[in-house]
Amino acid sequence: MSSIASQSIKGFIWSAVERFSLQGVQFFIGIVLARLLSPSDFGMIGMLTIFLSISQIFVDCGFSNALIREKEVTDQDYGTAFLLNFLISVACFGILFAIAPFVADFYQLPELELVMQVVSLTLIINALFTVHKARLSRAVDFKTQSKASFGAALLSGIFGVVLACCGFGVWSLVWQSIANSVLNLLIFSVLLRWFPKPCFNKASFHSLFSFGSKLLVSSLIHSVYSNLYNLVIGKKFTATDLGFYTRADHLSSFPSLNVASILSRVTFPILSKLQDDNEKLLSVYKKYLQVSCFLIFPLMIGLCVLAKPTIIILLGEKWSGAILLMQILCFSSILDPVCNINLNLLYVKGRSDLVLKLEIIKKTIAIIILFTSMRYGLVGMCVGRALYGFIATFLNMTYTRSFIDLSIWGQVKLLASSFVLSLSMGGVIWLVMNLFSSDGLQLATGILTGVAFYFAVAYLLKMNPLRLLIELKNRRHA
Incomplete structure (x- = not known):
């Protein structure tokens, strides 16, 4: 087995274990808390x-990605990143503490002041521990990250549920x-038995900041836009409305966000090693693109169709106001893996300047869409987000050909079969679930029918993404 294939499989498996075990625990804990707490409690946290998010981006300063991308990293690089991360975090805490009353x-x-502080x-x-995670990601060691994240999520989740049962409300x-x-x-x-020695090295700072600074600005722009919806909805509507929106957003983005995150974390360090070999880079890039969309398209379409029984069973009737919002938001997240893999290509090539340029263009369009859609209420705002998702993907695709020989149309052709099959699967699920009145039966039969139909048709048509998955499985056991 090639070293790239071996690293991809090992990295993907442990990244998936870490991500889905972590998100699985958080998802389950979130469901329990949603039943114990009110939509307004979640809305208050959503307001913050x-x-x-913006403060966390300042704290990182893009240094994590810079450390992962560097071919050689010294103790001084780690120490410099650690010291600056810590000092900036203290400054950000002081600022948030001071502005909390406002x-x-x-x-x-009024109760939001102490909560924020x-x-x-x-x-x-x-x-x-930001530098710890960067060091592990650089080594494609997601096994250790899996243990730490899962343990922390499980124990803190249990703690939160106990507090909620005791009536602590938003403080849970x-x-x-x-x-x-x-x-x-x-x-x-x-687990790591390592701690960076705080230091400041001028050469290390310039090396990290020259790459990370542009990522800092582009991440800030993206984060401001992503969280602007919470700000606008929290001000224009009620805390309960914001609670519906945040839960709908969380549920709809759960599959896409996790698959995109897993692929992004695995592909970035691996593609970085191929940054000087465009032929291999193109080959690996196309495989990642096909496999990610083959997995995420049916998940998002299926979730959209099964939104009603999913929310009623998991959260209860009091959250029914989130159903339509969740269905629309599924389409805002469906292309996230495509966006992320395209952006990773720019990171790999060291073109964080283009990432920044793209963010400025995309978010200018996004903000226009946001403030135009506000007049149509929550539903209109969610439709606007879905529209922006497709526009952002198209714009991200435009730069790919500058670095590897793959046009927008070439990428679309790679993804078309999975998208069409997913839409067909969605239609089949809708027909089958309407044969039953029970939410439980609708959800169960919908999932089973969708999975069986999707993979059976993919196998009969001998679709390339399925073949790639089977090859990866066989290589792992070889």
Whole structure:
């Protein structure tokens, strides 16, 4: 087996284990908490997401990706990144602590002030193990990350549920978040048995910042846009409406976000090793693209069709206001893996300047769509997000041919068969589920029918992505 194939399989498996075990625990805990807490409790945390997300991006400064991409990394590189991450996290915490009263006044929720001040502590704690994760990702070691993340998520999740049962309300979510950060730090330190020595090296800083600074700006633009919906909905509508939106967004993005994250984490370090060989880079890139969409398209289409029984069974009737929002948002996330893999190509080639340029263009369009769609309520805003998802994918594809010989049309042809088959599967699921009135039977028969139909047709048509998956499986056991 080639070293690239071996690393891809091993990295993908452990990244998938880490991601889905982590997200599986968080998903299950989230379901339990959603039944114990109210939509407004989740809405309050959603109001703070934009501030925490932006601060976290400043804390990282793009150094993690810079460390992963570098061909050689020294102890001084790790130490410099660690020191700056920590100092920036303290500064960000101080800023959020100071502006908390103004944020609470903006939303007209006095209790939000203390919630924001306490939950901001996670920034400092997270900064203490950011470099640990970058070091493991650089080594394509997702097994260790899997152990740490899963353990922290499980224990902190149980802690949050206990607090919710005791009537702590929104504070259940706050203390769960802090507990998760503390446990991650402790477990990473124990498993890795390594801690970077804080230092500042001018050469290391320039090397990391020259690449990471552009990623910092592009990540900031993306994060502001992503969380702008929470800000606008929280101000224009009610905390309950925001709760519906955040749950719909979470459920609809769960499959796409996780598959995209797994592929992004695995492909970036591996493609980075092929950055000077365009022929191999193209071959590996096409395989990643086909396999990711073969997996994610049916998941998103199926989730859209099965949105009603999924929400009613998992969250209960009180969350029915999220059903239509979730169905629409499934289409805003369906192309996320395509976007991420295309962006990874630019990272691999060291063109973080193009990533920044793309973000400026895309988010200008996105903000126009956001403020245009506001007049049509929550449904209109979700439709706008879905429209932007397709536009963003098209724009990301435009730069691919500059580095490898693959046009937009070439990429579309690679994905078309999986998309058409997924739509057909969605139609079959809809026909079958309508034979039953019970939500449980609709969900069960829909899932079984969809899986059977999709893979049976893919096998009969001898679709290339399925062949690639079978080859990877055979190589793993070879």
